[in-house]
Amino acid sequence: MEAKLNTEGIEAMNREFPYLNEGDVVEVQRGPDPGGTGGAYRIFGATLKGLRTTLARVFEGPMTIQYPEEKTPVYPRFRGRHKLHRFEDEGSETMGLEKCVGCSLCAAACPADCIRVVAAENDLDNRVSAGERYAEVYEINLSRCIFCGYCEVACPFDAITMGHEYEMSDYNRSDLIFTKEMLLAEPIDRAPLRREGE
Amino acid sequence: MSLIAEVGFAEASWVMVVKSIVIFAVVFGIVPILTVVERKLIGRFQNRYGPNRVGPVGLLQPLADIGKLAGKEHFRPDNAVGLLYVIGPALVIFSGIITLAIIPFGNVEDGVGFYGIDVSIGILYFFAFSSFAFYGLLLAGWSSGSKYSFLGAMRSAAQLISYEISMGLALLGAVMMAGSLSLTAVVESQGEIWNVAPQIVAFLIFMVAGFAETNRTPFDLPEADAELVQGYMTEYGGTRFGSFLLAEYLEIFVVSGIAVTFFLGGWMGPGPAWLDPIWMLAKILSLVVFFIWVRATLPRLRYDQLMSFGWKVMLPLATLNVLVTAVLVTVL
Numbered sequence: 043m044e045a046k047l048n049t050e051g052i053e054a055m056n057r058e059f060p061y062l063n064e065g066d067v068v069e070v071q072r073g074p075d076p077g078g079t080g081g082a083y084r085i086f087g088a089t090l091k092g093l094r095t096t097l098a099r100v101f102e103g104p105m106t107i108q109y110p111e112e113k114t115p116v117y118p119r120f121r122g123r124h125k126l127h128r129f130e131d132e133g134s135e136t137m138g139l140e141k142c143v144g145c146s147l148c149a150a151a152c153p154a155d156c157i158r159v160v161a162a163e164n165d166l167d168n169r170v171s172a173g174e175r176y177a178e179v180y181e182i183n184l185s186r187c188i189f190c191g192y193c194e195v196a197c198p199f200d201a202i203t204m205g206h207e208y209e210m211s212d213y214n215r216s217d218l219i220f221t222k223e224m225l226l227a228e229p230i231d232r233a234p235l236r237r238e239g240e
Numbered sequence: 241m242s243l244i245a246e247v248g249f250a251e252a253s254w255v256m257v258v259k260s261i262v263i264f265a266v267v268f269g270i271v272p273i274l275t276v277v278e279r280k281l282i283g284r285f286q287n288r289y290g291p292n293r294v295g296p297v298g299l300l301q302p303l304a305d306i307g308k309l310a311g312k313e314h315f316r317p318d319n320a321v322g323l324l325y326v327i328g329p330a331l332v333i334f335s336g337i338i339t340l341a342i343i344p345f346g347n348v349e350d351g352v353g354f355y356g357i358d359v360s361i362g363i364l365y366f367f368a369f370s371s372f373a374f375y376g377l378l379l380a381g382w383s384s385g386s387k388y389s390f391l392g393a394m395r396s397a398a399q400l401i402s403y404e405i406s407m408g409l410a411l412l413g414a415v416m417m418a419g420s421l422s423l424t425a426v427v428e429s430q431g432e433i434w435n436v437a438p439q440i441v442a443f444l445i446f447m448v449a450g451f452a453e454t455n456r457t458p459f460d461l462p463e464a465d466a467e468l469v470q471g472y473m474t475e476y477g478g479t480r481f482g483s484f485l486l487a488e489y490l491e492i493f494v495v496s497g498i499a500v501t502f503f504l505g506g507w508m509g510p511g512p513a514w515l516d517p518i519w520m521l522a523k524i525l526s527l528v529v530f531f532i533w534v535r536a537t538l539p540r541l542r543y544d545q546l547m548s549f550g551w552k553v554m555l556p557l558a559t560l561n562v563l564v565t566a567v568l569v570t571v572l
Contacts, residue, residue: 092537096285105287 115236121189121204122233124182126225129172136172140226141201142180143173151196156186173199180222185215206233251353260341263356267337267490272302274489278532285536305482312478319385320475328380329476329483335373336490339366343497344424346507346516354507354517355424362421363411366498367404370453373487374400377462380484381472392471395543396462399452402550403459407449409558410442413565414502427506434505441561443503445554447530450495452546455488456531458538459546466540496527 107114116122129136144161162178170176194203207229212218276291276299283290291298316325341356342365359365374396381393415421417438418429426435436443452459462471473484500506500523509519541549 089538093533096533096537099287100284102287104284104289106289108289 113234115234116206116208117236120206120208120233121191123184123205123207123210123229124187124193124220124225125203125205125229126180126222127201127203128226139169140171140176141199142177142197143171143199143201144175144177144180145198147196147198148193148202151192153190153192154186154188156183157181157193158183177222180225182220182225183218184210184220185218205229206235208233259356263337263340267340270493271486271489272306274493274528275305275485276301277528278489278535281529281532282536285533309482310479314480315475315477317385317475321383321385324379324383325475326480328376328383328472329480329487331376331379332373332487333483333490335369335376336487336494338369338372339494340490340497342366342423343494343501344427344506345520346513347424347428353424358422358424360422362423362426363415363498363502364421366494367408370491370494371400371404373491376487377472380476381462384472384475386475388468388470388474389472392462392464392468392474395464395468396455396472398543399455399459399461399546402547403449403452403554406445406550406554406558407453409555409562410446410449411498411502412562413439413442416562416565416569423501423506427501427508430505430508434503434508436503436505439503439561439565441557442565443499445558445561446499446503448554450499451531451534452550454491454495454531456492457535458541460540461543461546464540492528492531493524496524496531499527500524 127141129139129141131137144159146159146161149155149157149159158179158181159177160179161175164170164174164176189204191204194200202225210218279301280290280292280298289298291301294300294304316322342359342362344353344355344358346354377396378393381389381391381396384390414426414435417435418426420426420429451457455462462468463473464471468474473481476484497520500520504523504527507516507520509515511519
């Protein structure tokens with residue numbers, strides 16, 4: 043609806059406040075006063091509008107994600123449970139070795155102090171990692187972790203990254219201390235990724 | 241003087257017994273379905289599914305609810321007034337069931353009418369016993385010995401006087417056009433055109449008053465879960481609480497039934513006579529869906545807004561409608 047400008051009112055304003063620009067004068071539109079018989083008819087119209095609005099929701103259909111059966115999709119950069127990585131380049135001599143060299147930079151960067159790394163020398167005949175040393179113990183206490191992602195930023199070899207898994211509840215605090223084997227293993231079911239524009 | 245005057249035919253007493261059993265069966269069959277239908281529909285109106293975990297698509301949800309309520313302790317507050325506290329929910333249910341008895345689901349066939357009873361005072365019976373529910377609410381609210389309950393009861397009393405007159409006047413027009421108070425006669429008078437067309441104003445007034453009668457949004461002031469914590473039901477638990485809920489859904493069903501009888505042609509519809517009860521049920525259920533739709537749409541009115549709406553808008557409109565109908569019925 044086009045706003046009807048009350049020119050008379052604007053002229054009066056100009057006389058009274060000559061320093062105001064014409065564009066500054068805004069006329070406030072007001073609805074009719076509430077109450078009375080007219081109000082009842084307006085209520086009737088507004089009710090019909092409201093009924094149409096709610097009916098439109100029925101045709102939109104439910105937006106619920108039925109959680110245990112369907113998982114909430116996550117964004118690609120979602121910071122979920124950590125993952126440790128191995129080299130995966132086929133044919134190279136480092137294939138299958140752990141990327142982590144036990145440098146403890148992640149533990150140093152961790153603001154929650156939840157990472158524990160104990161490094162050990164690699165046996166040259168039976169290498170565990172590609173570097174000189176490897177992580178003999180690598181534990182993340184997920185009940186302390188704040189999922190800030192500083193560990194993956196600190197890692198010089200991209201050995202630790204934040205995964206997409208967010209289902210980490212457990213019955214014991216001790217079960218939430220994830221060991222190296224658990225962090226290296228593929229997650230049992232993957233969290234779905236969000237599609238483009240979702 | 242007998243209440244069952246002018247019935248036109250007499251039924252065997254065993255028929256009456258069977259009918260009363262059927263009415264109870266209908267009540268306790270339809271109300272649980274209504275509760276789950278309401279919850280699922282409200283869900284759809286809000287972009288969600290509603291209950292869908294118990295049984296196939298959540299249809300066994302009412303059984304789970306009833307089972308839970310029945311397993312609860314019969315709690316009674318210390319300062320509740322013993323007998324009245326127990327009578328409250330019983331009165332409310334009583335009123336719901338007894339009003340269901342007069343809703344006609346079909347005409348007389350093979351000497352049996354498809355209704356509990358066709359009283360000659362018809363609609364007066366409905367008003368007498370549906371208002372009876374408010375004694376239940378008042379007693380329950382007052383005897384609970386709680387301020388929330390008391391406020392809820394007072395509100396229901398105030399609500400009662402502000403809409404009940406317009407409700408009665410709204411039906412008067414249809415009664416005058418039929419020339420009879422009996423509900424079957426009212427339905428039969430709508431053979432040519434349903435009353436909803438000539439009596440559209442009365443229909444709207446009756447529906448608005450019906451929302452107040454059933455304590456549904458936008459007029460659920462006596463319950464007002466946000467401010468009064470369910471009002472008169474606050475201190476109730478277990479099956480007593482359940483019976484309030486049952487009575488509420490029952491009243492929705494009954495008010496829809498009366499609206500269909502008076503304005504939407506009752507059992508009339510195309511098809512053979514045995515389809516009549518199905519037509520009636522379909523019409524009632526679509527009105528019930530409308531009740532739920534409105535609940536999903538409108539917020540609760542303020543206490544004084546209901547009063548001023550009842551007295552300043554609905555009552556004059558209903559009176560005008562009755563006057564115009566009276567003149568037209570006499571002239572034509």
